[in-house]
Amino acid sequence: xxxxxMNYLFRQGMKNIWTHRIMSLASFCILMVxxxxxxxxxxxxxxxNVFIGSVENKNEVIIFLNDGLSADRIxxxxxxxxxxxxxxxxxxxxxxxxxxxxxxxxxDYDDLFQYIGDESxxxxxxxxxxxxxxxxxxxxxxxxxxxxIYSVKAPNDFxxxxxxxxxxxxxxxxxxxxxxxxxxxxxxxxxxxxSVDMRKREISIMKLVGATNSFIKIPFFAEGMTIGMxxxxxxxxxxxxxxxxxxxxxxxxxxxxxxxxxxxxxxxxDIIVRIITGYVLxxxxxxxxxxxxxxxxxxxx
Amino acid sequence: MVELKNVSVTYSNGVDALDKVxxxxxxxxxxxxxxxxxxGKSTLIKLMLKxxxxxxxxxxxxGFNLNKLRLNKTHKLRRTIGFVFQDFKLINTMTVxxxxxxxxxxxxxxxxxxxxxxxxxLALVGLKDKVKSYPNELSGGEQQRVALARALVNDxxxxxxxxxxxxxxxxxxxxxxxxxxxxxxxxxxxxMVTHEHEFVKHFGGRIVTIKEGRIAxxxxx
Numbered sequence: 001x002x003x004x005x006m007n008y009l010f011r012q013g014m015k016n017i018w019t020h021r022i023m024s025l026a027s028f029c030i031l032m033v034x035x036x037x038x039x040x041x042x043x044x045x046x047x048x049n050v051f052i053g054s055v056e057n058k059n060e061v062i063i064f065l066n067d068g069l070s071a072d073r074i075x076x077x078x079x080x081x082x083x084x085x086x087x088x089x090x091x092x093x094x095x096x097x098x099x100x101x102x103x104x105x106x107x108d109y110d111d112l113f114q115y116i117g118d119e120s121x122x123x124x125x126x127x128x129x130x131x132x133x134x135x136x137x138x139x140x141x142x143x144x145x146x147x148x149i150y151s152v153k154a155p156n157d158f159x160x161x162x163x164x165x166x167x168x169x170x171x172x173x174x175x176x177x178x179x180x181x182x183x184x185x186x187x188x189x190x191x192x193x194x195s196v197d198m199r200k201r202e203i204s205i206m207k208l209v210g211a212t213n214s215f216i217k218i219p220f221f222a223e224g225m226t227i228g229m230x231x232x233x234x235x236x237x238x239x240x241x242x243x244x245x246x247x248x249x250x251x252x253x254x255x256x257x258x259x260x261x262x263x264x265x266x267x268x269x270d271i272i273v274r275i276i277t278g279y280v281l282x283x284x285x286x287x288x289x290x291x292x293x294x295x296x297x298x299x300x301x
Numbered sequence: 302m303v304e305l306k307n308v309s310v311t312y313s314n315g316v317d318a319l320d321k322v323x324x325x326x327x328x329x330x331x332x333x334x335x336x337x338x339x340x341g342k343s344t345l346i347k348l349m350l351k352x353x354x355x356x357x358x359x360x361x362x363x364g365f366n367l368n369k370l371r372l373n374k375t376h377k378l379r380r381t382i383g384f385v386f387q388d389f390k391l392i393n394t395m396t397v398x399x400x401x402x403x404x405x406x407x408x409x410x411x412x413x414x415x416x417x418x419x420x421x422x423l424a425l426v427g428l429k430d431k432v433k434s435y436p437n438e439l440s441g442g443e444q445q446r447v448a449l450a451r452a453l454v455n456d457x458x459x460x461x462x463x464x465x466x467x468x469x470x471x472x473x474x475x476x477x478x479x480x481x482x483x484x485x486x487x488x489x490x491x492x493m494v495t496h497e498h499e500f501v502k503h504f505g506g507r508i509v510t511i512k513e514g515r516i517a518x519x520x521x522x
Contacts, residue, residue, distance in 0.1 A: 005409050210408065
C-alpha cells in the first residue's frame, strides 16, 4: 500500500470520529471509566504493598550472642549473617552500647545502675532485617544453626500477620482485577460492536466495490486507537489530579498514619510516567483491537 | 465474459434458488435478466459477485473461476465489475466525489489520476456540479447516476445493474437505461436485472427469463 493511501486511510479514521461523534463519545467515556477503575485499583494495591513493605522494613530480628566470644569469632558470625540470601541489613550492637542505651532509657533508676556497676550485664547482639518477610522462618533456621548463639528474638506474630495480610491483598486484588478486566472488556467490545454495527452497510459497500479487508479495517484501527489514546490521556489526568488531592488530604494529618507506620502515598513523580504510558497504551490497544475485531464479521462478504 | 455451467444454489433454509442453470454472456453484450420476485434473479447476481457460492456447478466471471476464488481474494474479482443497485448503495457520510473516488483509492490509483478521472466520469453522467453534495442531498435519479459513475470510474469489463430503475420515475429510468446502453456501446458488458417488461420490450436485445430457479427463455428480441 502506498504512503498516500495510508495517509488517506488515517485521515478517514480521524474524520469518522467526528462523523460518528455520538458513538465515538460513548466509546471514549466507557473506555475512560474502565481505565480509571482498573488504574485506580492498581495504584491502590501498589500503595498497600508499599505500606506493607515499609512496615516489614521496620521489623528486626535480634540475635543474642553467648558471653566470652572472641572479637574474631563475632566478626565471623557477622559476615555469615550478612551473606545469608534473605538478610538485607545486619549490624552489631555491642553489650557496652546496649548498656549505655539502657541507662539513657532508664534515667530515673540511677540507683539501680550504681548497684550493677560499670560492667555491662547485657549480651552482645546482632540485629538483622530480612528482605522477604515470608521467608523469615527459613532464615531463622539458618541463624539458629550458627554456633555461639545464646537466643534469637524474632517478631513471629507480627510476621505472620503481615504475611497473611499480603496474601489476602494479593487474592482480593487478583479477583478484583479479573472481574474488572472482564466487565470492562465486555462493555468495551459491545460498544465497539455497536459502533461498527451502525456502519455495516458502509462496510458491505466498500467490499462490493473491491476494497481489501485491510483497506476497510485501517480507518477503524486509526479511529479506535485515537479514541483509546484520548481516553487514556484523560484518565491519566483525572488520576493524577485525584491522586494529588488524596495525597494532600492524607499529609494534612499524618499523626494517625505515622502511628500506623505509614509514611504517605507513593510520590506522584515516581509513578506519573507509568500512569500515563500505561493508560495511553492500554487504551489505544484495547480500543483499536476491539474495533478492528468487530469489523471482522462484516468484511467476510 | 460470464459463464454458469449447471449451477444450483440451495440456501441454508432449504429454499432452492437456482436449479441447474447454464448461461453464457459474452464480452460486449447487453443482456436483460427478467423474472418475477423470488425467481432467482438476485441469486444469479450474488453468484457473479461471489456473495453466494453454488452448491453444484461452475461459475466463471471475467476470467475468474469463482469455485476456486478464496473469500479473501474477492476484491480482485470485484475490481473488474461495476455494479448499480436499486437502493444505490452509496456511502452517505461521503460526498459524491468521495464515493466515486473511493473505488480508485482502494486500488492505490495515483492521486493525480483520481483528480482527473473522477470529475471526468461525473461529467459523463451529468453531475459535474454535484461533486461536493452528499447522497441524501440528491434526488433518486441523481443518486443512481452517482452509482453509475462509481461503476464506471475503474473502467470495468462488466457492469451489473440489479433493478437500477426500481426506485426511479419513468423519465429518469429511461435516462439511466440509455446511459447503460451508451456504456455498452463503448465495449463494456452490461447485465441488467429488471422486472419492468416495458423497458425490455422497448430496448430489445438479449433477454434471459428466469422462472422458479430455471432459465425459461433466452433469446434476442
